[in-house]
Amino acid sequence: MIGSLMMCESVLVLLFGMLAGIAMGIEQNFTLAPAHVHLNLVGGVLLFLFGLYYRLVPAAGALLLAKIQGWLHIVGGILFPAGVAMVLLDGPSFEAAPIVGSLIVVIAMALFTIVVFRTSRA
Template sequence: MNTLSKACWIGAAIYASLGMIFGIVMSATGDHSLAPAHGHLNLLGWASLALYGAFYSIFPGAADGWLARAQVLLAHLGVIVLTPGIVFALRGEGEGLAKAGSVIILLSMLLFLLVALMQSRRTPEAA
């Protein structure tokens, strides 16, 4: 497994564990008011990062270079900023962190678009 895939999958499993604990606490307390924070921790932290990890495992060549490293770094940073950002926004304690997290997540996806486009030019159609 290349370093970038490892960084995606190990991070994804950590976010999933935290997201599941979050879900279990919500279920146990009956307080679902922070459900969007739980949902996005799981969807951006677990699902999206696991997909990035799969991509970089299937195409290890795409994991080389600063663009791919920046893409994964921003994906992690986005989860770490957006999740508490959604909590603050839902509690009416400010939307700054949520806005910053959203832009970071979008930047990460735009970099992924570039990485995927570059890879599609390198990979023969039959591969």
């Protein structure tokens, strides 16, 4: 089920994001803080919340739209912060990655909005 997959992916992302936060603190190098923030919040917390909704409202989790939304958010929620990190480390020539990643995430958010409006009374 897409909700379970999203929650499993989310805890792995959060574990990685926290370890990266600890590494930033140890090195006292906060260059990648914006990537850390977006990975934890978009790739981790939001993904978990969406997955939780699909588990709590099975009628929503069963929709094809939910599967499309879940996969888009999984891909975009990693591409976006990874792209932010690439731009911070290697310069603006990598700007396409965060732009595409953020657009994928926003499309996924729009799909989730439709799913919630369709199923919030289920």
